[in-house]
Amino acid sequence: MIPNSSRNRVALVGLYNHRSLPVHIFHSLLEDTGYDVRSYYLRRQYNLQRADPREVAFLADQVAQHNPGLFCVSLTSGHFKLAAEITEAVRDRIPTTVLWGGIHPTVMPEECLQYADAVCRGEGEDALLEMAQAVRDGASYDGIANLWVNRNGTVIRNEPRMLRTDLDSLPWPRFVAPNRIYLDKGGIVDYEPGRDRVTTYDMMTSRGCPHSCSYCCNEFLNLYLRGKGPIIRRRSVDNVMAELREALAMFPNLLLVLMGDDVFSLNVPWLREFAEKYAAKIGLPFVCNLHPNHLDEERMRLLKSAGLRFCVMGIQSGSPSSREQLLNRYTKQADIIRATELVHDYGIRPLYQFIIDNPLESDQQRAETRVLISRLRKPFSIQLFHLTWFPGARITEQALEQGIIQPTDVEHEKESGYKFWNDVLSYLRTPEELYWDCSYFLAAKLPARVVEWLVRQQFYRRHIQFIRWLLRRLPLDYHRHCWLMVNTVFNVLLHRIHFYLDIIRDRQFRYWRRTVTDFLRRDHPPVF
Ligand code: B12
Numbered sequence: 001m002i003p004n005s006s007r008n009r010v011a012l013v014g015l016y017n018h019r020s021l022p023v024h025i026f027h028s029l030l031e032d033t034g035y036d037v038r039s040y041y042l043r044r045q046y047n048l049q050r051a052d053p054r055e056v057a058f059l060a061d062q063v064a065q066h067n068p069g070l071f072c073v074s075l076t077s078g079h080f081k082l083a084a085e086i087t088e089a090v091r092d093r094i095p096t097t098v099l100w101g102g103i104h105p106t107v108m109p110e111e112c113l114q115y116a117d118a119v120c121r122g123e124g125e126d127a128l129l130e131m132a133q134a135v136r137d138g139a140s141y142d143g144i145a146n147l148w149v150n151r152n153g154t155v156i157r158n159e160p161r162m163l164r165t166d167l168d169s170l171p172w173p174r175f176v177a178p179n180r181i182y183l184d185k186g187g188i189v190d191y192e193p194g195r196d197r198v199t200t201y202d203m204m205t206s207r208g209c210p211h212s213c214s215y216c217c218n219e220f221l222n223l224y225l226r227g228k229g230p231i232i233r234r235r236s237v238d239n240v241m242a243e244l245r246e247a248l249a250m251f252p253n254l255l256l257v258l259m260g261d262d263v264f265s266l267n268v269p270w271l272r273e274f275a276e277k278y279a280a281k282i283g284l285p286f287v288c289n290l291h292p293n294h295l296d297e298e299r300m301r302l303l304k305s306a307g308l309r310f311c312v313m314g315i316q317s318g319s320p321s322s323r324e325q326l327l328n329r330y331t332k333q334a335d336i337i338r339a340t341e342l343v344h345d346y347g348i349r350p351l352y353q354f355i356i357d358n359p360l361e362s363d364q365q366r367a368e369t370r371v372l373i374s375r376l377r378k379p380f381s382i383q384l385f386h387l388t389w390f391p392g393a394r395i396t397e398q399a400l401e402q403g404i405i406q407p408t409d410v411e412h413e414k415e416s417g418y419k420f421w422n423d424v425l426s427y428l429r430t431p432e433e434l435y436w437d438c439s440y441f442l443a444a445k446l447p448a449r450v451v452e453w454l455v456r457q458q459f460y461r462r463h464i465q466f467i468r469w470l471l472r473r474l475p476l477d478y479h480r481h482c483w484l485m486v487n488t489v490f491n492v493l494l495h496r497i498h499f500y501l502d503i504i505r506d507r508q509f510r511y512w513r514r515t516v517t518d519f520l521r522r523d524h525p526p527v528f
């Protein structure tokens with residue numbers, strides 16, 4: 001039985017993402033609606049160690065002290081087991097209603113309902129507000145759209161609601177504000193160490209992606225939400241500018257804005273307005289995700305003029321057959337080359353991402369990836385991601401059906417995220433895996449002919465550990481990184497100078513306007 005004093009209290013938990021956008025947005029939303037909210041962020045982004053029982057207990061103790069009537073966890077698949085442990089630890093301490101949300105409960109609701117009283121499938125703002133209100137009023141939450149509810153062992157499956165189109169009406173995250181509690185190694189830590197030391201800002205200007213790649217959540221979401229309104233929605237440029245202006249005022253030393261949108265360049269008219277206003281009002285370098293299918297001369301020019309310095313582009317495989325038949329990505333080889341040429345011509349530093357360790361790919365298809373990498377105009381960086389078997393993804397279903405993987409290989413069981421953050425070129429990789437890893441990195445640095453010759457040599461296969469060792473140590477990119485740093489610092493300084501000049505100009509203008517107005521208002525003796 002939840003005590004009356006707790007009904008107005010809500011706790012939110014974000015896992016391995018101290019800047020979790022949903023959790024920070026929900027915090028603002030609930031706070032603005034009058035709830036007593038606390039949010040807890042267990043470990044920071046890209047941390048690799050799994051939280052131990054001591055940390056889980058510490059988090060549960062913190063939550064128990066607040067004693068919320070509604071306890072919410074936001075989770076991706078890799079953190080499913082951790083979310084279950086935290087929830088059980090909290091339930092051991094206090095009576096509370098448990099709501100889970102995020103991509104994993106969206107895809108695997110029934111499994112999550114073994115631990116949560118309700119799960120939110122899809123977007124959470126409205127469902128959460130209604131659930132918080134129901135808990136506060138002691139009313140039933142059984143019929144809330146988007147929620148699946150465990151009512152005494154029976155699952156109540158509510159329909160998804162229409163998608164929220166007016167994203168401007170949502171509050172912004174407030175990363176540094178009271179009642180946001182950052183936790184690590186069994187204690188409270190300061191991940192956002194004062195406003196002056198925050199140098200990057202995470203934001204999203206849109207929701208949804210028109211593509212349905214077989215390994216990505218959007219394939220599931222696009223099917224599940226069909227008929228529920230437009231999938232792709234974007235905030236107005238003015239709303240984005242207002243958030244960034246507030247961010248700049250709050251964090252005066254910001255160096256870079258990280259745009260998390262799935263594909264940033266989708267809408268050209270929006271981009272035109274964004275480019276003009278961002279350059280004039282914000283002017284900070286930013287980084288965003290681009291897709292080869294949505295990039296042309298005009299978009300690139302706009303992005304560059306806005307302040308794009310770095311971009312991330314998913315290519316995933318250099319083999320057209322692998323892209324189309326396995327990954328469900330319909331991008332022509334020529335479009336990839338054209339997009340990367342554009343990025344190069346406009347002086348943007350790209351990071352191209354590829355998916356490796358796909359057991360459904362043949363060696364021939366992997367070799368095509370190597371050839372494509374070596375054909376891309378240098379310099380660029382590459383990032384190799386292991387194919388992670390996310391539940392509900394089409395490629396996972398396919399591999400399960402074919403017996404290529406077992407249910408224990410699927411991410412919520414395997415928790416590979418803890419071990420697998422960019423461990424390519426690690427000594428733990430097998431010689432066969434290293435053969436491919438190293439050849440991709442070499443292809444990003446050396447001419448195609450040299451790489452193709454090298455990988456055919458016995459020496460290459462026999463001494464692959466030595467080549468791995470060399471690749472990890474040789475600062476092949478050293479001078480470019482230095483140049484990039486200098487470039488960034490220079491841009492930031494320039495931005496600061498403009499900023500202060502604007503203030504001075506503004507003050508001067510106000511001073512002269514006041515002087516002239518005063519002069520005109522005064523009673524002057526006649527001149528003659
Ligand atoms: C931006 C992004 C990132 C950014 C996060 C930036 C930030 N400051 O938060 C970065 C680059 C850091 C990142 C990292 C990772 N990401 Co990521 N990321 C995304 C992306 C593109 C958008 C997520 C987002 O913030 N959306 C905006 C917010 C407002 O919405 P949302 O998260 O979708 O949540 C909505 C609903 O799910 C629901 N909801 C969410 N939580 C809760 C909780 C409650 C209680 C309720 C009621 C509702 C609810 O309401 C929200 C708003 O309506 C998604 C793909 C996508 N399009 O969704 C992948 C995605 C979430 N990432 C994914 C992965 C795998 C990762 C990493 C593990 C990658 C890695 N190898 O390190 C890490 C893990 C991060 C973590 N600990 O969660 C996967 C997760 C797949 C899965 N099944 O688990 C996704 C889905 C992409 C994919 N492959 O399909 N990511």
Ligand code: SF4
Binds near residue numbers: 213262263
């Ligand atoms: S383009 Fe990117 S975000 Fe969109 S479905 Fe494919 S992988 Fe997901």
